[in-house]
Amino acid sequence: MENPIVIENLKKSYGKVQAVDNVSLEVAPGEVFGLIGPDGAGKTTIIRILVSLLSPDSGKVFFLGKDVSKNPVFVRSHIGYMPQRFSLYRDLSVEQNLRFFGDLFHISRAKQGKQMEWLYNFSKLRPFKNRLAGALSGGMKQKLALSCMLMHEPEVIVLDEPTFGVDPVSRHEFWDILKTLAEHGITILVSTAYMDEANLCSRVALLHEGHILAMDKPKTLVQQFQHPIFRLESNQPYSLYTKLKTTEFADSIHLFGDGIHFSDKDQLGQRTIVRKLKEWNIEYDSIQPVQANLEDLFLERMR
Amino acid sequence: MNRNYSDGEFAVEVSKLTRDFGHFRAVDAVSFSVEKGEIFGFLGANGAGKTTTVRMLCGLLMPSSGTAAVGGFDVYTQVEQIKNSIGYMSQSFSLYEDLTVRENIQFYGGVYGLKRKEIRRKTEELLDYLNLWDHADQLTRDLPLGWKQRMALSTAILHDPNIIFLDEPTSGVDPASRRDFWLLIYELAERGKTVFVTTHYMDEAEYCDRVSIMKQGKIVEIDKPEVLKEKYGSESMQQVFINVVSEVIGE
Numbered sequence: 001m002e003n004p005i006v007i008e009n010l011k012k013s014y015g016k017v018q019a020v021d022n023v024s025l026e027v028a029p030g031e032v033f034g035l036i037g038p039d040g041a042g043k044t045t046i047i048r049i050l051v052s053l054l055s056p057d058s059g060k061v062f063f064l065g066k067d068v069s070k071n072p073v074f075v076r077s078h079i080g081y082m083p084q085r086f087s088l089y090r091d092l093s094v095e096q097n098l099r100f101f102g103d104l105f106h107i108s109r110a111k112q113g114k115q116m117e118w119l120y121n122f123s124k125l126r127p128f129k130n131r132l133a134g135a136l137s138g139g140m141k142q143k144l145a146l147s148c149m150l151m152h153e154p155e156v157i158v159l160d161e162p163t164f165g166v167d168p169v170s171r172h173e174f175w176d177i178l179k180t181l182a183e184h185g186i187t188i189l190v191s192t193a194y195m196d197e198a199n200l201c202s203r204v205a206l207l208h209e210g211h212i213l214a215m216d217k218p219k220t221l222v223q224q225f226q227h228p229i230f231r232l233e234s235n236q237p238y239s240l241y242t243k244l245k246t247t248e249f250a251d252s253i254h255l256f257g258d259g260i261h262f263s264d265k266d267q268l269g270q271r272t273i274v275r276k277l278k279e280w281n282i283e284y285d286s287i288q289p290v291q292a293n294l295e296d297l298f299l300e301r302m303r
Numbered sequence: 304m305n306r307n308y309s310d311g312e313f314a315v316e317v318s319k320l321t322r323d324f325g326h327f328r329a330v331d332a333v334s335f336s337v338e339k340g341e342i343f344g345f346l347g348a349n350g351a352g353k354t355t356t357v358r359m360l361c362g363l364l365m366p367s368s369g370t371a372a373v374g375g376f377d378v379y380t381q382v383e384q385i386k387n388s389i390g391y392m393s394q395s396f397s398l399y400e401d402l403t404v405r406e407n408i409q410f411y412g413g414v415y416g417l418k419r420k421e422i423r424r425k426t427e428e429l430l431d432y433l434n435l436w437d438h439a440d441q442l443t444r445d446l447p448l449g450w451k452q453r454m455a456l457s458t459a460i461l462h463d464p465n466i467i468f469l470d471e472p473t474s475g476v477d478p479a480s481r482r483d484f485w486l487l488i489y490e491l492a493e494r495g496k497t498v499f500v501t502t503h504y505m506d507e508a509e510y511c512d513r514v515s516i517m518k519q520g521k522i523v524e525i526d527k528p529e530v531l532k533e534k535y536g537s538e539s540m541q542q543v544f545i546n547v548v549s550e551v552i553g554e
Contacts, residue, residue, distance in 0.1 A: 038476055039476065164474070167347070167503050167548075168548075169348050169545055170348070193474070196504075196505070238489035241489075257507070258529075299479060302477065302478070302479060
């Protein structure tokens, strides 16, 4: 069977800015595929082309085996799309919003009822079904928007930074829901600017300035990281960092919340590193090897 | 990280601070203090009362009861002094996109009431510092997001305040720019500035000297990130936060 989302050599520029530069990727059935990258990496452009709202300069996009540029009506009626700024009707209740989206997609009332029951099970919005959408908390609005786009039972859903500005507990809950949907066989493409969410995806593409820096399972990506990382801790992180910047280690250090990460490209090993730091009279509290994370990988590849 | 900053002086001192909106108690007898030169992370779920607290500390909202002093000034009676001693930068920072870099700096200098000579000096200082001379006369909209963010912080502190409030400062920037931004924050703290950060992103919490976690109007945890991680047996602040706050799921 062909993969539900196939993107081949996609290019799109806005004036002089190459927003998407030769991106190719495929999303397999039931996958939670993450487009991970900062603002301006090209995430939204890729998504808008996929849902037929934007034409590429070149390259092909296939949705359920059909060429998106030739079948926009098919795409729009079969895909579930949650844009960055989703719109709910604030003065309609939760249930009225769900019915409205059901009606838009010509779903029969009976079928709508069934689908709503299923959606209430994991959104936990049932107790709030008569509450106005405008009176919901941020996390609940997010879940309602997700439910609305699932009313027509799409096999593939596409979400553009759904967790932006949402607190960690609601984000956690939202990702749990995505996981449940994937277990029901729904294929999910989701974008985020936050690396910690990458670990919740089955596969990710790290995007930067329109390029894919790396693409694989999150675990495989960090295991592939070629050299060891050491973490240096100090109660004067800023002065330690500025001192290290004046040494031959300058290009191998990065500031992290839990300390300074040194990526040991030349395979010096801990003993040599410690000796050099002593030679240079650089003081620190501790040094230990740590597992590289996706941010280490991103920092290395984006140079 | 365990940064050394303590000299026992407080930049923010809050005792039993409370704010009601009608029958709803948004902030419920909150007490805490932030030391001079500290980087303090102010965390909590949506609707926990963070914004209300910050608004009271910035002199934008009167408390219902309790006391709070910011930079030694009373939030009830010395609002103007507070506004002069704090800088504020939000996630939707307010640079003028169709002004050049230089014009933005000059504009904010004017807003903060700096004299013309000072503005000229500050402009040069800042362009040096941010390494933006080559882009001084370029429109702000054409700058990469990471540069805009550093510029927004720099303009928010043109009047040399001692306390800086940052509201989700690094949302959406790439990992390298985020590090540049945090280096800037560390540098400010080294110079004795107090940095008060609110954020939903727990990797930012890891950079703070201490964090507090708010839940339903109350501060339920306040300590160093590594102490909280140990207390909850978690490897990340993300997990600590979820453990502390998760009882409010579903509201």
